[in-house]
Amino acid sequence: MTNLTDLTVAEIRDGFRAGDFSAREVAEAFNANVAAAKALNAFIVETPEKALEAADAADRAKAAGETLGALAGVPIGMKDLFCTEGVQTTAASHMLEGFTPTYESTVSKKLWDAGAGMLGKLNLDQFAMGSSNETSYFGNVISPWRRGGGDNAALAPGGSSGGSSSAIAARLCPAATGTDTGGSIRQPAAFTGISGIKPTYGRCSRWGIVAFASSLDQAGPMARTVRDNAILLETMSGFDPKDSTSLDLPVPQWEANLSSDLKGKKVGIPKEYRPDGLNAEIAALWDRGIEWLKDAGAEVVEVSLPHTKYALPTYYIIAPAEASSNLARYDGVRYGQRDLPDGAGLQDMYAATRALGFGPEVKRRIMIGTYVLSAGFYDAYYTQAQKVRALISRDFEQAFDKVDLLLTPTAPSASFTLGEKQADPLAMYLNDVFTVPASLAGLPAMAVPGGLDSQGLPLGLQIIGKPMDEQSVLNAGLAIEERAGFTARPEKWW
Amino acid sequence: MTESTYRIQGATGEWEVVIGLEVHAQVTSQAKLFSGAATAFGAEPNTQVSLIDAAMPGMLPVPNRECIRQAVRTGMAINAQINKWSRFDRKNYFYADLPQGYQISQLYHPLVGEGEIEIVLDEKNPGSSTKTIGIERIHVEQDAGKLMHDQHPTRSYVDLNRSGVALMEIVSRPDMRSPAEAGAYLSKLRTILRYVGSCDGNMDQGSMRADVNVSVRRPGEEFGTRTETKNVNSVRFVMAVVEHEANRQVDVLEAGGKVVQETRLYDPDRNETRSMRSKEDAHDYRYFPDPDLLPLELDDAFLDECRQSLPELPDAKRRRYEEQLGLSAYNAATLTADAETARWFEALLAEGARIQKKGDGDVAKASANWLLSELYGALNRLGKSLEDSPVSPQAGAELLALVADGTISGTIAKQVFEIMLETGDSAPTIVEEKGLKQTSDTGAIEAAVAKVLADNGDKVEQYKAGKEALFGFFVGQTMKAMQGKANPQVVNELVRRALS
Amino acid sequence: MSIDLQTVKKIASLSRISVTDAEAEAMVPELNNILGWVEQLGEVDVSGVEPMTAVIPNKLRLREDAVTDGDVRDKVLANAPQAEHGFFAVPKVIE
Known part of the structure; x- marks a missing residue:
C-alpha cells in the first residue's frame, strides 16, 4: 500500500477525489508522523483534532456528492505567525505565550475554507527574525537532514520558516504556510530540499499575520513540488480589502497554466551574485541550473544589478526600523505576557514586560530600529536606505527590460550546524544575501532544490520574476524540478 | 490689519x-x-x-x-x-x-x-x-x-x-x-x-x-x-x-x-x-x-x-447679509456667528418671502430684528437654544407676515408671540380666535376718536393753542380705546383730520 | 558613528526594554558592529533619487464611512492580563 505521507498535495487531492483513500486516513497518517517527530521540534502546538475535523468534513462532503474545496482532504502545517482563532498563536515568542486569537488570518481562513485541515502550528524564529530557527522561545527546530558519514550534528532547517521546512522535508505535512520578509521561505526551503515561493508583495493578505516588517512581509506556500506550491498559492492569494497594501487583481490559474517549456523566455544571470569566494559547489549547481533552463528552451544572458551589495545593509535598516514600531504593541496591557515588578509604574511595567517577553535577537533588532529612526539619525539611516532601496528596485526594472526571469543561488551555503553562527549576528545575516534583494523590490521569487552537496545536504536555486508574473517563476521552477530529478530525502533518525 | x-x-x-x-x-x-x-x-x-x-x-x-x-x-x-x-x-x-x-x-x-x-x-x-x-x-x-x-x-x-x-x-x-x-x-x-x-x-x-x-x-x-x-x-x-x-x-x-x-x-x-x-x-x-x-x-x-459640497461660509454670508439684505454690520455678524442661527434665519427669510410674495431683501430687516430681539429674548427666558425653539421658522414667518400686511400691530404681535410660545398654535389661528385682528374700519375708529376728543376738551384747547406734542396723546388714547387693534396709520390720519 | 554604553541605555529606554549594565555593555560592540556595517550605504550616490514609497505600484483605497465593526468587547478583552469592569487595567498612572 502507498505510504500516504509520501504523497504530494496534488496526489492527495486527486487520490481522495478518486476514492483511493479517505481524507481521514490521510489526516491520521500525518498526525501519526507529527506525534512521532518530537525530536525535530517542528511544531509549537499540534492540532490533530483540527486535522481530523477537516478530514471528516471532506469525507462527508464527498459522500454527499457536494462540491469539494480546492484543498479538500489535504492536511497542512500552519506557521505560528498566522493568527488562528481559538488556537494559541505565539510568533515563537514568550511574549505571546498563551495568546489565543479571537480571529482568523485571511490566508489561513482561505485555506480552511478550501477544505484544508490544520496539523498544528509550526515553530519559527521568534517574530520571524532569524535564518536558522535558533531564536524561537520554544526551542530550536532541528533539520531532518544530516551530513553523511556518521556526522550526527544537529543542522539548521533555515529560518525563519524552519518549522515549516523541517516538517515538510520529514513528511510530517505535505505542505505548509511560510512567510518571507528577507528570505524566510526560500532559504529554509533550500536548506531542506523542498520548494517555496514568495509571491509578489500584495498577492497574499497580511491581515492576521503577526507583523515583522510591513513593507517586506509576504506569505507564501512551501511544499515538495512546484505544482503543490502553485495549488496552495492559488488558494492563499487574492485581494483583501482589510489590507491596504493588498493587490486588487484576479488570482491567475497558476496550476492549470504550469508549463516547463521555456521557449521564448530570456533568463538573466546577475553577475553581482557571483562574488569572489562563492562556494564552489553552489557555483557549480548554478551552472547546472543555467544548462537546465537552456535545455528547457530559454535563452540565458548575463545581466547586472549594480546595487546588489547594498541590499543587505538596506534591509537591516528598513526591517528593524519597521519592526521596532510594529512590536511596540507588545506592552503587557491587552494580551500576552505582563511583568509587573513590585511598585512598578506603567513605563516600568513596559520595560520589564518587554525585557522578559522578547528574545535577544528581537531585542537587538528593535534597538537597531529604534536607533536608526531616532532624532538626528533618521535621514542618514532610514531615508538613505529607502533611497537605496529605490535604486535596487530600479536595477531589477532595468534588468527586466531585457529578460523575463533571473536565476541565482538561493543561499550562499548549505545548512550549517546549529550554534555555528549564533555568536555573530552579522554572519547569520549574510545568509540572506541572495534572497533579500527580491524582497526589497517586492518581486516574486521561488526556491527549488537542485541537488546535494558533497556532504549530502540539499542546495537550492532561486528564480526571480517580474512583478505579478508568478506564472513564469513557477514554470521555470518546474523546468528545473523536472531536470534536477531531486528525489533525495532525509533518512529517518527521529 | x-x-x-x-x-x-x-x-x-x-x-x-x-x-x-x-x-x-x-x-x-x-x-x-x-x-x-x-x-x-x-x-x-x-x-x-x-x-x-x-x-x-x-x-x-x-x-x-x-x-x-x-x-x-x-x-x-x-x-x-x-x-x-x-x-x-x-x-x-x-x-x-x-x-x-x-x-x-x-x-x-x-x-x-x-x-x-x-x-x-x-x-x-x-x-x-x-x-x-x-x-x-x-x-x-x-x-x-x-x-x-x-x-x-x-x-x-x-x-x-x-x-x-x-x-x-x-x-x-x-x-x-x-x-x-x-x-x-x-x-x-x-x-x-x-x-x-x-x-x-x-x-x-x-x-x-x-x-x-x-x-x-x-x-x-x-x-x-x-x-x-x-x-x-x-x-x-x-x-x-x-x-x-x-x-x-x-x-x-x-x-x-x-x-x-x-x-x-x-x-x-x-x-x-x-x-x-x-x-x-x-x-x-x-x-x-x-x-x-x-x-x-x-x-x-x-x-x-x-469643493461643490461646501456651503456658503460665514465671511461670505456676513457680507451678503450686509450688502444684499441691507442688514446692519452687527446684525449680519451676529446672525452668521454660528451655522445654526444662519440656517434658522434663512429658513425664516425664505418662508417670509414666500408667504408675503416678496424678495428676501424686503423681509430681511424685520426678520433679523424679530429673531435677535423677540425670539432670542424668549429663548433666553426659557433657557432654550435655537435648536429646540418651540417656534419654528415657518411659524415665525407667519407672525411677521401678519404684521407686514397690517393685520396686527407690532404691539399685538408681541402678545401673539407669547401665546405661540405657550400653546404652540399658529399666529393666524391665535389672531383669529382671540379677535386680535387690527381694524381699519374708519367708522369705529372715527367714533373712538370723537369720544377721546370729547372727553379731553381741555387738551384739545391746549393742542390748538400750539402744544402739538399732545397729538401722540390723542393717538395713544384712541389705540387704547380700540384695545390696540386699530391700524396705527389709520388712527393717525383720523386724529389729524378731527383736529384740523 | 559609534555608539557608547550611554547611547545603548538610551535606546533601550526609548525601546522600553529594561537592560542590566552587563547586558548593555555586551550590546555595545554588537550594535556597533551592525551599525558600522550598514553605514556603507552612505557611500551610495542617491542624488535625485526619491525614497521608495510603494513596493509595488498600488493606490491607497479608501473605505466607505459605515459602522461595520466594534461591539466585540469580549473578544477585545479576552486575552488581557488584567481586565476589570469592561476596562483594561494597568498600574496607576499619575498625569
Whole structure:
C-alpha cells in the first residue's frame, strides 16, 4: 500500500477525489508522523483534532456528492505567525505565550475554507527574525537532514520558516504556510530540499499575520513540488480589502497554466551574485541550473544589478526600523505576557514586560530600529536606505527590460550546524544575501532544490520574476524540478 | 490689519504675548479613521473598539474616505492648499491609551497646507477691525483612548472607545497677540468647522480641544521660549491660559529665570497651569512613513466634489447679509456667528418671502430684528437654544407676515408671540380666535376718536393753542380705546383730520 | 558613528526594554558592529533619487464611512492580563 505521507498535495487531492483513500486516513497518517517527530521540534502546538475535523468534513462532503474545496482532504502545517482563532498563536515568542486569537488570518481562513485541515502550528524564529530557527522561545527546530558519514550534528532547517521546512522535508505535512520578509521561505526551503515561493508583495493578505516588517512581509506556500506550491498559492492569494497594501487583481490559474517549456523566455544571470569566494559547489549547481533552463528552451544572458551589495545593509535598516514600531504593541496591557515588578509604574511595567517577553535577537533588532529612526539619525539611516532601496528596485526594472526571469543561488551555503553562527549576528545575516534583494523590490521569487552537496545536504536555486508574473517563476521552477530529478530525502533518525 | 496693543506691564517694562494654537477637532463620521467601529459619544467602555483599535497582532488600518473628505473640505473653507499627494506617518511613543505604541498621523506630508482665517477684533463693530491668522497646516490623525484614574486605588483603567477616532489637527501660525485674539480665533474656527459640517465643535464633549503655545517677548524682539498647555477645552479657558501663562512667564523672566520649553496642564478649578511630569524621551517620536499604508493620492473628481459640497461660509454670508439684505454690520455678524442661527434665519427669510410674495431683501430687516430681539429674548427666558425653539421658522414667518400686511400691530404681535410660545398654535389661528385682528374700519375708529376728543376738551384747547406734542396723546388714547387693534396709520390720519 | 554604553541605555529606554549594565555593555560592540556595517550605504550616490514609497505600484483605497465593526468587547478583552469592569487595567498612572 502507498505510504500516504509520501504523497504530494496534488496526489492527495486527486487520490481522495478518486476514492483511493479517505481524507481521514490521510489526516491520521500525518498526525501519526507529527506525534512521532518530537525530536525535530517542528511544531509549537499540534492540532490533530483540527486535522481530523477537516478530514471528516471532506469525507462527508464527498459522500454527499457536494462540491469539494480546492484543498479538500489535504492536511497542512500552519506557521505560528498566522493568527488562528481559538488556537494559541505565539510568533515563537514568550511574549505571546498563551495568546489565543479571537480571529482568523485571511490566508489561513482561505485555506480552511478550501477544505484544508490544520496539523498544528509550526515553530519559527521568534517574530520571524532569524535564518536558522535558533531564536524561537520554544526551542530550536532541528533539520531532518544530516551530513553523511556518521556526522550526527544537529543542522539548521533555515529560518525563519524552519518549522515549516523541517516538517515538510520529514513528511510530517505535505505542505505548509511560510512567510518571507528577507528570505524566510526560500532559504529554509533550500536548506531542506523542498520548494517555496514568495509571491509578489500584495498577492497574499497580511491581515492576521503577526507583523515583522510591513513593507517586506509576504506569505507564501512551501511544499515538495512546484505544482503543490502553485495549488496552495492559488488558494492563499487574492485581494483583501482589510489590507491596504493588498493587490486588487484576479488570482491567475497558476496550476492549470504550469508549463516547463521555456521557449521564448530570456533568463538573466546577475553577475553581482557571483562574488569572489562563492562556494564552489553552489557555483557549480548554478551552472547546472543555467544548462537546465537552456535545455528547457530559454535563452540565458548575463545581466547586472549594480546595487546588489547594498541590499543587505538596506534591509537591516528598513526591517528593524519597521519592526521596532510594529512590536511596540507588545506592552503587557491587552494580551500576552505582563511583568509587573513590585511598585512598578506603567513605563516600568513596559520595560520589564518587554525585557522578559522578547528574545535577544528581537531585542537587538528593535534597538537597531529604534536607533536608526531616532532624532538626528533618521535621514542618514532610514531615508538613505529607502533611497537605496529605490535604486535596487530600479536595477531589477532595468534588468527586466531585457529578460523575463533571473536565476541565482538561493543561499550562499548549505545548512550549517546549529550554534555555528549564533555568536555573530552579522554572519547569520549574510545568509540572506541572495534572497533579500527580491524582497526589497517586492518581486516574486521561488526556491527549488537542485541537488546535494558533497556532504549530502540539499542546495537550492532561486528564480526571480517580474512583478505579478508568478506564472513564469513557477514554470521555470518546474523546468528545473523536472531536470534536477531531486528525489533525495532525509533518512529517518527521529 | 490692526496691530494688537495688548501688553503685560512687568516691573521692568512692557511685554508682548505671542500665541499659536494647535486645535484637535474630531472629524464628524460614523466610523473611525482606520476601522469600522462606531464613534458615538458616551458608549459603554470598550464597546466601540474593533480588533484594529485594540492593536491586536496582525491587524491593519484601512482609511475612511469620509474623514479624508471632511479634512479636505475644511482646508478648502480656509482657502488652504490641498495636497493631492500626502502620507501617513507613525509617531512612536509608549502610553496606556495608545494601543499600537504609535499614533498614525501626518508629519512629513500633511493633507492640507497653508491657509488663513480672518478674525474680528471688535465685536461691537465687526466691520472695522479684522486680523488674518495664518494656518500652517491641517493633518489627519488617530485619537488615543482614555485613562480613568478614579475607579481603583492602585490601578488606572483603559477605555479604547476613542482610540482611532479621526481628528484633524489644525495648526495656526504664532500670529495671535492677546487672549482676546486667541479666543476670537478659536470661536471663528469652530464657526467654520460647524458650517462645513466637518466637526460638531462640542468642546464639552471633547470634540474640539486646543494645545495653547504661549511665549512672551519685549515688543518687536525675537520670539521667546514657548510652553505648550495641552487639551484646553473651552474658549474661555484658552483665554485664561494665555493670560495666566503669559504673566507666569513674565514673572519668571523678570526674576532672572528662564522659561523652560515644556508641556503644561491647565487646572480650571484653580485657574493655573502646571508642568506635566516631563518625559525624557517625549521629543523623540521616531516618525517614519507608515508601511501599512500607501501614499494618499486624491484625484480631481474627489476634490471637485469636496469643493461643490461646501456651503456658503460665514465671511461670505456676513457680507451678503450686509450688502444684499441691507442688514446692519452687527446684525449680519451676529446672525452668521454660528451655522445654526444662519440656517434658522434663512429658513425664516425664505418662508417670509414666500408667504408675503416678496424678495428676501424686503423681509430681511424685520426678520433679523424679530429673531435677535423677540425670539432670542424668549429663548433666553426659557433657557432654550435655537435648536429646540418651540417656534419654528415657518411659524415665525407667519407672525411677521401678519404684521407686514397690517393685520396686527407690532404691539399685538408681541402678545401673539407669547401665546405661540405657550400653546404652540399658529399666529393666524391665535389672531383669529382671540379677535386680535387690527381694524381699519374708519367708522369705529372715527367714533373712538370723537369720544377721546370729547372727553379731553381741555387738551384739545391746549393742542390748538400750539402744544402739538399732545397729538401722540390723542393717538395713544384712541389705540387704547380700540384695545390696540386699530391700524396705527389709520388712527393717525383720523386724529389729524378731527383736529384740523 | 559609534555608539557608547550611554547611547545603548538610551535606546533601550526609548525601546522600553529594561537592560542590566552587563547586558548593555555586551550590546555595545554588537550594535556597533551592525551599525558600522550598514553605514556603507552612505557611500551610495542617491542624488535625485526619491525614497521608495510603494513596493509595488498600488493606490491607497479608501473605505466607505459605515459602522461595520466594534461591539466585540469580549473578544477585545479576552486575552488581557488584567481586565476589570469592561476596562483594561494597568498600574496607576499619575498625569
